[in-house]
Amino acid sequence: xxxxxxxxxNISPTSLRNQGYNxxxxxxxxxxxxxQLKQIHVQLLLRNSRSHSILYLHNSMLLAYANSPTPNxxxxxxxxxxxxxxxxxxxxxxLLKASSKSKSLIHATHVHLxxxxxxxxxxxxxxxxxxxxxxxxxxxxxxxxLFDVMPHRDIVSFNSMIHKYAESGNMDDAFHLFQQxxxxxxxxxxxxxxxxxxxxxxxxxxxxxxxxxxxDVVSWNAMISGCVxxxxxxxxxxxxxxxxxxxxxxxxxxxxxxxxxxxSLGALETGKWIHVFVNKNRFRLNPFLGSALIDMYSKCGVMxxxxxxxxxxxxxxxxTRNALINGLAMNGHAExxxxxxxxxxxxxxxxxxxxxVGVLLACSHxxxxxxxTRHFYTTMKEFGITxxxxxxxxxxxxxxxxxxxxxxxxxxxxxxITPDEVVWRALLGGCRLHKNVDLAEKVVIEIEAxxxxxxxxxxNLYASVGRWEDVEKVRKIMKxxxxxxxxxxxxxxxxxxxxxxxxxxxxxxxxxxxCEKLEELGMKMSEDGFSAETSVVLYDIEEExxxxxxxxxxxKLAIGFGLISTxxxxxxRIVKNLRFCxxxxxxxxFISNICNxxxxxxxxxxxxxxxxxxxxxxDYW
DNA sequence: CTAGGGTTAG
Numbered sequence: 001x002x003x004x005x006x007x008x009x010n011i012s013p014t015s016l017r018n019q020g021y022n023x024x025x026x027x028x029x030x031x032x033x034x035x036q037l038k039q040i041h042v043q044l045l046l047r048n049s050r051s052h053s054i055l056y057l058h059n060s061m062l063l064a065y066a067n068s069p070t071p072n073x074x075x076x077x078x079x080x081x082x083x084x085x086x087x088x089x090x091x092x093x094x095l096l097k098a099s100s101k102s103k104s105l106i107h108a109t110h111v112h113l114x115x116x117x118x119x120x121x122x123x124x125x126x127x128x129x130x131x132x133x134x135x136x137x138x139x140x141x142x143x144x145x146l147f148d149v150m151p152h153r154d155i156v157s158f159n160s161m162i163h164k165y166a167e168s169g170n171m172d173d174a175f176h177l178f179q180q181x182x183x184x185x186x187x188x189x190x191x192x193x194x195x196x197x198x199x200x201x202x203x204x205x206x207x208x209x210x211x212x213x214x215x216d217v218v219s220w221n222a223m224i225s226g227c228v229x230x231x232x233x234x235x236x237x238x239x240x241x242x243x244x245x246x247x248x249x250x251x252x253x254x255x256x257x258x259x260x261x262x263x264s265l266g267a268l269e270t271g272k273w274i275h276v277f278v279n280k281n282r283f284r285l286n287p288f289l290g291s292a293l294i295d296m297y298s299k300c301g302v303m304x305x306x307x308x309x310x311x312x313x314x315x316x317x318x319x320t321r322n323a324l325i326n327g328l329a330m331n332g333h334a335e336x337x338x339x340x341x342x343x344x345x346x347x348x349x350x351x352x353x354x355x356x357v358g359v360l361l362a363c364s365h366x367x368x369x370x371x372x373t374r375h376f377y378t379t380m381k382e383f384g385i386t387x388x389x390x391x392x393x394x395x396x397x398x399x400x401x402x403x404x405x406x407x408x409x410x411x412x413x414x415x416x417i418t419p420d421e422v423v424w425r426a427l428l429g430g431c432r433l434h435k436n437v438d439l440a441e442k443v444v445i446e447i448e449a450x451x452x453x454x455x456x457x458x459x460n461l462y463a464s465v466g467r468w469e470d471v472e473k474v475r476k477i478m479k480x481x482x483x484x485x486x487x488x489x490x491x492x493x494x495x496x497x498x499x500x501x502x503x504x505x506x507x508x509x510x511x512x513x514x515c516e517k518l519e520e521l522g523m524k525m526s527e528d529g530f531s532a533e534t535s536v537v538l539y540d541i542e543e544e545x546x547x548x549x550x551x552x553x554x555x556k557l558a559i560g561f562g563l564i565s566t567x568x569x570x571x572x573r574i575v576k577n578l579r580f581c582x583x584x585x586x587x588x589x590f591i592s593n594i595c596n597x598x599x600x601x602x603x604x605x606x607x608x609x610x611x612x613x614x615x616x617x618x619d620y621w
Numbered sequence: 622c623t624a625g626g627g628t629t630a631g
Contacts (some may be wrong), residue, residue: 094622287628320629326629559628
């Protein structure tokens, strides 16, 4: 692009105007580079017209800078060029946009003062922008003070204020203000839905959603994503179906949320249906939709389709790459995950902390001790990434499963940040794997466990080495402290419907048939000499769980149901909320062989792909 | 050109 410097003297009025339009086009085009902005800046310095068209040009310059990666340049331009030339409320508006982007409280305050001084306080639009800018700079009280003294408040003022309260977790003030809105519109109601759900009160959000006089696609999106973020994916899918029956057209944002729900449920059929919907309705495969699709396929254990989507995307960004790396790592394709990472770095893309969670996860699942250690101690540093809790958890897991329990403990003791229970539990996992009871006891004390998972793990560990008195002791502690074991829950999707099974629950309509099937399999298994040490492993701590020792862990129920309700030979996909139980893992290997089925189970941390009696985790999880 | 909804980890 050629930018000719204009010498004002030699230029006719017409060509000046044309030149102005060209510059405005450039200023308003998103593809104009910062360098070009600077060239235009220089050109404008050579002019000194006081006409209205130059004002428009100057304002365009401000806006272009505000939208650029260096928004503060807008202020430099304003100070040097516009001090002695006319400017108006739009100039201030764009300066505010620049303040917002750079989160500059000083600039916002400065514009606020100018606004008051010049008698622009009655321009509500401008005042609203100032209000938003204060809130963005975490000065919620300043925003509220401004709100209270504004000569006029319109619906935008109210909505902004309510939204900022909601965002900061202050639903009391948000709701109080909502009640004062003279005529709430759809946006106001939606803000309230968003507020309640993002503060964890899904039922309040749902109530508002039902109450609101009308709903548009954004309202539906707020409600659906609220369900997803509050771990209610089933409700999210139900709402999505309801939305379709009410003839509200979903957009790509809706689909992102719904795909995320499918992922957490392992609902492959529904996920595929949405993928078809995406194609049929010609949605662009942007990075958002792309990541959501990759994640959905990954979490359903279908990596070839995840890779296929990755290849078809219009554009890649950090998220799409991270989604694929993590998917590969979770599904046990450790080498491919690392290849992907290396390629990304070779191509000059900067990994972030999420990338390294995936990389370390891959090393952990692949048992790549050296590579993982190098990435943790060297590569991350090279990219200027400070390890966070998740990285430590991965690293402890990697050391632990490699049998380096002492090193793992040392890593935790030397952490510059306080280890959380996830980190400690990673070490506990290593203790379980290598049957190190002493360290496990120490770790459990460290955790000051609030959840019961740690005690259960410890108790299982005692059981696995035959220390029954200790098993009993832990049971008593749990009872004494009122700690409940989190029930195991597994789900399977059959004919687009999610069936949930809770450990020991017999409420499923086909419960009897499921038991019959499991019994039949149990017979075959014992004929083949499958009993091994199950009595040891199955000894559990709660009375009611002894009943489940008969083969009614949630994953077994789900597998039994899958076997009797799908066509022979088809793949079973199951999602479990806890760690895979050892006995069930053994049984599933066996079942995959005698029933000639591929069985994919996603547990709390990773995937198990069973085929012909073998599991992809190599019995190492 | 001021107000509402989105993807990736654990």
